Amino acid sequence: MRLPALASLALAAATLTGCGTAQDDAAPQAAPTSDQTPAPQARETGEADAVGTQAQGDAPDLSPADLTPEAEKGEKGARNVLLSFARAIELKQFGQAYDLMRGQAHDSTNESAFAARFDDFGKITVSSQTGLMEGAAGTIYYTAPITITGSSGKELAGDVVLSRVDDVPGASPESLRWSVRNFNVK
DSSP, X not given: OHHHHHHHHHHHHHHHHTTOOHHHHSOOOOOOOTTSOOOOOSOOOOSBOTTXXXXXXXXXXXXXXXXXXXXXXXXXXXXXXHHHHHHHHHTXXXXXXXXXXXXXXXXXXXXXXXXXXXXXXXXXXXXXXXXXXXXXXXXXXXXXXXXXXXXXXXXXXXXXXXXXXXXXXXXXXXXXXXXXXXXXXX
């Protein structure tokens, strides 16, 4: 006798779950997580630029994810920027990669020349191993090996150096953020 009673309960429960509102039937929207990127901050035109890459208006925002202030200061913060830089290169969003560069990396090239380094690469894959953290004279450095491989067989390999100013009085918000300081690949 228990079996028919259980079957009736299951049928009633199934019927009730189907009685939700139209809102209940809509696919749930994923809530943003802390590792998702913030809203775009630059290049909102949506037009292709001179080097043929799509401007950020139609492209994914590859800005580094927001981290806790403590995580941002250390290796996790450096890796966060390095991963954004690598992903921008893989997706041929060279303008976004270039925007993460400062110092020698930024001053030694322009955005068009940076993008031209990847001409004829085809599909790009970037790999990077764990790097080394060092501190000197109020600046923190993170150096990691990087390999950029194209489906065409082209390859660039070398080191990428990221840096940020240590927490010193008078440091600007810009200098307290990790950025690509040197991009030494051949």
